[in-house]
Amino acid sequence: MRKHTPKRDRIVSWLRGKLEDGTYPAGSALPGxxxxxxxxxxxxxxxxxxxxxxxxxxxxxxxxxxxxFARYCPGNQAPGKILVIADIHGHPTLACHALIPRLSTRANELGMSIDICDYHWIKKLGAIHTAVLLKQRSVTGIILIASNFTGDEEILDCLRGLQIPVVLTWGSKQDWEVTHLATCAFSIKTGWGMAVTHLRDQGHRIVATMAVREGKLLRGYSHEEYLALLSQLGLSTAKELFPQHPAITHFNPELSDVIRQEVDRLLSLPNPPTAILCHSDFWADPVYKAVQNHGLKVGVDIAVMGFVSCFNCDYISPPLSSIEFDHGKLAEEAFRVLQTSGDWLKQGHPYPYVDIPLKLTVRASTAIPFNAEKRSS
Structure with missing residues (x-):
């Protein structure tokens, strides 16, 4: 007489088979x-x-x-090891600190492992030596943390010659267009527009833009596009509401003194701003100090808006409103795109671009609507 197999064991056997034969690749969701x-x-x-x-x-x-979700197991077509190439000493240093822990967590959830190396090391190795090393290390997928590409970088030629999937993170739509790499990124331009619109919705019409241009763009906007956005929202486009100090020409975390000088200048204008939009959350600290030195209260007398929240902005006083980036979601999508590389690596198949949603979090620094009558009195 045949021994009866418990229902639970039959389910285990069936699902195990589907996981091992790749029906449910690592990282993919099982039916509910x-x-x-x-x-x-x-x-x-x-x-x-x-x-x-x-x-x-x-x-x-x-x-x-x-x-x-399925985790990695032999036969389910998931990369066993991912190489994270990070421009550790370059522009996206903050991105590295915020994203790498999430990538490590996601890899662990999927039963994979990651190696981390510096962007410049790969440039020096070249395509041939890199390919040999990756084979020795059993690396079958690459996640690149970098941005602001022109398309002529040596590392791009190196990566394209490796014949393994590469996903660019922290880049932009422009980076995707010039690198021809699969890309998962936050829409910086969309987020900056959200921040400006929030200040408008809070009643502000004179908003200072405490930000710098990266290349020819200011947070994804050309100068003409940004002025058009301000005009469309009914905000002042006065030149004096933009940084005037020559030192503010590129992102530099050591600009605290210059930022305070700029705020001093802004608050001395005949029509000073009622809100200041900061290039990043880190710029908010010197802005706060300069505002307070003028005897004003952030969130009451003047609004301050942050951007690119990588840390909890509740721990600054008053808590800072910001556009928040979900780095966990970015890591999740990067692994998902790698998992589907069998499709998009085929000749003629477009490399994917995934836009990661941003979130506006309103805190005390902008929560109180601006009252023009109160200020004039």
């Missing part, structure tokens, strides 16, 4: 519990018991509120 429960005609407790067995075996990752 309701779907699986109907498919196997079992109670929820039986299904969850089967999923628990596979989770204990390291084949599944259950994330509360999100679902159940």
């Amino acid at each position: 519990e309701l779907t699986l429960k109907k498919q196997f005609s079992v109670a929820r407790e039986t299904l969850r018991g089967a999923l628990s067995v596979l989770e204990q075996e390291g084949l599944l990752q259950r994330v509360h509120g999100k679902g159940t």
Whole structure:
């Protein structure tokens, strides 16, 4: 007489087979519990018991509120090791600190591992030596943290010659267009527009732009585009509301004294700004100090808006409103795009561009609507 196989064991066996044959690649979501429960005609407790067995075996990752995801196992077509190439000493240093821990966490969730190396090391190695080293290290996918490409960089020729998938993170739509790399990125331009619009919605009409141009762009906008945005929103386009100090020509975290001087100049204008939009959250600190030196209260007498929130802005007084970047989502999407590289690496298939949503978080620094009558009195 054939021995009866418990329903839970049959589910475990079936799902294990699908995980191992690549039906559910690492990082992909399994059908929801309701779907699986109907498919196997079992109670929820039986299904969850089967999923628990596979989770204990390291084949599944259950994330509360999100679902159940396949982890790496031999045969499910997932890269075993990812190389993260970061421009550690260049412009996106902050991005490295914010993103690399999330990439490491996501790799661990998928049962993978990551190596990290400096952008400039790969440039020096060249394509041939890099290819040999990656093969020795069993690297089958690359995540690149860099931005502001022209398309002529030596490292691009090196990466294109490796014949393994590369995903650019922290870049922009312009980077995607010139590098021809799969790209997952935040829309800096969209986020900056959200910040400006928020200040307008709070009643501000004289907003100082405490930001610098990166190349020819100011947070994704050409000079003409940005003036058009301000005009469209009914905001002042006066030249004196932009930085005047010659030292503010590129991003530099050591500009605290210059930023304070700029705020002093702004607050001495005949029609001073009622709000200041900062290039980044880090610029908000010297702005706060300069405003307070004038006997004004941030969030009451003048609004201050941050940008590119990589840390919790509740820990500055008063708490800083900012456009927040979800680096966990960026890491998740980077691995997902790598997982689908079998499709987009085919000749003639366009390399994907994934726009990661941004979030406006309003805190005390901009929460109080501007009252023009109160200020004039």
